Amino acid sequence: MDYKTLLRDSIKALPESKRAARQPVSSYTTPDVFRLNYNESPFGPSPKAMDALYEACKRPNIYPDWFSVDLKSEFAKLHGLPDMMHVCSATGSSSIINILGEVFLNPGDEVVLGDPSYEAFRDVTNVAGASPVMVPLDSDMNYDLEAMAAAVTPKTKMMVICNPNNPTGTFVDSKKLEDFIKKLPETVLVVVDEAYLEFVERPETYSMIKLIKEGHKKPLLVLKTFSKAYGMAGLRIGMAAGLPELISLLAKSGAAWNINILGQKMAVEALKDQEYLAKVAKLNAIERKKVSQGLKDLGCTVYESQTNFILFKAPEVENTEIYSTLAQNKVLIGCPLGMNRVSLGTAEMNDKFLAIMSEILDKSCKKKLA
Secondary structure, three states: OOHHHHOOHHHHOOOOOOOHHHOOOOOOOOOOOEEOOOOOOOOOOOHHHHHHHHHHOOOOOOOOOOOOHHHHHHHHHHOOOOOHHHEEEEOOHHHHHHHHHHHHOOOOOEEEEEEOOOHHHHHHHHHOOOEEEEEEOOOOOOOOHHHHHHOOOOOEEEEEEEOOOOOOOOOOOHHHHHHHHHHOOOOOEEEEEOOOHHHOOOOOOOOOHHHHHOOOOOOEEEEEEOOOOOOOHHHOOEEEEOOHHHHHHHOOOHHHOOOOHHHHHHHHHHHHOHHHHHHHHHHHHHHHHHHHHHHHHOOOEEOOOOOOEEEEEOOOOOHHHHHHHHHHOOEEOEOOOOOEEEEOOOHHHHHHHHHHHHHHHHHHHHHHHO
């Protein structure tokens, strides 16, 4: 029997996903492999969050708080929101992205996306039977906001900005993004994914949660995650901030209910320990500068990153060759866009990566001269 005949019609026609998380390859690796391909934090969670984990492990027999009251309340407090009614929680920000498609998108709707950007948004658009409207980034891999505004039509239901962007690492100035959001029509739900905002160094940077606090009436949701700077990728915890009228609509999805008790307890303590978060951001910035300069010294084209990963293109060597050679040496990186993307690890991890890159490019140079 061809089981595909059982599929919903819209799923039968669904394009293949480009997301790494949707490829049939195991993400399990042995401890001796340096995983510089998933943008994970090598520093792990706050020690205070780890203490909460050990305590929560003593009571795995009880259900978690279905509504994550403590977590939502602590998140609202940290970001200056009036109360937990301005917050939605779910199992990772990817789950919230799925909720957006489930709750808001109809067949025929349009979703304006940067190209390239985080592929989960294109996936959920396709699953809903809506149409992704892909707006190319500029030559420096930045969002072309004018082109995105021009792409809005009467069919546009949603506009997505990942800031900083994934997989490019580039960043839109906060004031520039705020002004852009204010100009969009009220019929467009604006989604700002700030998964990597905690890594941005620029002092004038701020979250678009600012608009929500100020009572911005047009539909706006700001997505956050504990998978990156908070070092809790394995626990799957995502958050969304918005006006209560909008957040209450997300609760119509059952996926908004089910963060486990370990994740809830850890996330609350992680939010309280902003000193540790600042330490992680500082260490990341040091390594980002080192790796960026190291790649430039090797002749690579390096796109300016404000995240915990770097997009680069090596001279004279195919990106797949770089990827495979590093993998043979137990260093995993990504290879999107005909380029390479390396996550930032510890100093030891990054030094090994740069040493292998030097060997790869040195061999390539010698071949060329021979």
